[in-house]
Amino acid sequence: MKVLRASMLMAVLVSGPAFAQAPHFNMLADKPGKTPEEIEKQKAIERAYKDSLRKIPDAAVVDDPWGGVRNTSQSKTSSKSKQP
Numbered sequence: 614m615k616v617l618r619a620s621m622l623m624a625v626l627v628s629g630p631a632f633a634q635a636p637h638f639n640m641l642a643d644k645p646g647k648t649p650e651e652i653e654k655q656k657a658i659e660r661a662y663k664d665s666l667r668k669i670p671d672a673a674v675v676d677d678p679w680g681g682v683r684n685t686s687q688s689k690t691s692s693k694s695k696q697p
Contacts, residue, residue, distance in 0.1 A: 647655070
């Protein structure tokens with residue numbers, strides 16, 4: 614009896630990972646397609662998204678948060694004075 618239990622336990626432990634790798638089947642494959650109202654709503658959402666992307670300004674200008682803190686004129690004069 615103990616041998617039977619041990620063999621059943623080993624069979625379950627060995628087959629567990631193999632079962633996890635089995636392909637899964639979609640049981641709800643017969644779901645109907647979208648209705649015309651849903652398609653139109655999806656198109657309206659896409660148009661609104663594209664319009665909102667057009668409203669975003671281009672980031673051509675580099676924003677330097679420390680630009681007001683640095684003193685560029687002193688750094689240029691000090692580097693010139695150090696050179697012989």
